Amino acid sequence: MGEGNSRPHVAVTRRLPDPVQSRMAAQFDAELNPQDRRLDRGDLVALMQRSDVLVPALSDRIDADLLAEAGPRLKLIANYGAGVDHINVAAAAERGIHVTNTPGVLTEDTADMTMALIIAVTRRLTEGLAVMQAGQWDGWSPNAFLGGRIGGRKLGILGMGRIGQAVARRAAAFGMEVHYHNRTRLPADCEAKLGLTWWDSLDQMLARTDVISVHVAHTPATFHLLSARRLKLLKPSAVVINTSRGEVIDENALTRMLRAGEIAGAGLDVYEHGHEANPRLRNLSNVVLLPHMGSATVEGRIEMGEKVIRNIAAYAAGETPPDLIQPWTI
Structure with a gap:
């Protein structure tokens, strides 16, 4: 985590439901995206280089080339969603970066x-x-x-x-x-x-x-x-x-x-x-x-955010995140 800061710096790539963002801001050093601007690769690299935790969504492609530019600080990718096929989990593991998801709530x-x-x-x-x-x-x-x-x-x-x-x-x-x-x-x-x-x-x-x-x-x-x-x-x-x-x-x-x-x-x-x-x-x-609406309920989106927060909190406490993905299961 950032030097002199006991709270992890958490970068969120998309705007999340307000209750989730409020909790993140209260618990972590959260960098949010209130305009919900879709980030390009340069934006993602910059976020990954200055953050302990990245919270991406399905719209963010986290491939091996992007991870190679992440730098040493990033240690957790706490995905906002159950599917992780937009993340190269094996490449993340090779760099010592854990990946979590939000299974079961949708x-x-x-x-x-x-x-x-x-x-x-x-x-x-x-x-x-x-x-x-x-x-x-x-x-x-x-x-x-x-x-x-x-x-x-x-x-x-x-x-x-x-x-x-x-x-x-x-x-x-x-x-x-x-x-x-x-x-x-x-x-x-x-x-x-x-x-x-x-x-x-x-x-x-x-x-x-x-x-x-x-x-x-x-x-x-x-x-x-x-x-x-x-x-x-x-x-x-x-x-x-x-x-x-x-x-x-x-x-x-x-x-x-x-x-x-x-x-x-x-x-x-x-x-x-x-x-x-x-x-x-x-x-x-x-x-x-339909425009990928299958999980689009207020309740589901908030529950996804709660899982992300629990995974980050476990990482910050030095514990194994509850929804840690093992690369060999992908």
Whole structure:
């Protein structure tokens, strides 16, 4: 920590909820970003060189080259978010820099948004909204905006971690039949409690389900896990939902198939190239696009901040941060 200062200098790259920033300012020597200005690489390097702790967000790319310029003072990257694929954790570890995240607090919010997207796509909510906002509705018609019934549909969940299980509980309440593919099968009692059907073969699950929902992290093993070949296994009436990581789906292949009517619809909150969604997706009426809103609740954002503060406080006290990420688990 800074010489002559018992409190760590904590640099925060984006504006956080006011209660979180107030607590940080009270507990640490906090350098905040009240204008929420997006920082460039030069700004990040300068922050890292004068700080003990960096609090980045998903919009900050902390790669090996950036870390090489950090200098000796930086010892902790307390990420504001659960995903850390924008941080080179291995390179940080080589320089003696710990990395923490904020797991577990966004499960319910992301599961809620997943169900919202399933309903929005299958019931054509955005198409109806567009007509109403344009003042083009000329009255009720028996065949207008016909969508599909949620109950009875087969939901295939790709990745059955905390969020996948939360989605399964919600889907079951809507009368959906829940299937899943995971690296490891859940215990039999957990499957029975959630009413799950396990598929060892992802290909077979894709061919037999009506809605596919992605809930896996982005790793080298999951990059384009839903490849063009696998997307072609889907029924023409199938819907694809992604509130996890955009890189898991071959976005160009998905776009081509949606435009050709080979997939019925998609609900996307994440994109393969960060905030740059494929522009051809924006013109499709059977696609619902959101700006990474899955975890965007006041409660969730504050809980994320509380986790960041606990991790920094543990570091400052010479203790192991509770959400320390081990490089070999990435």
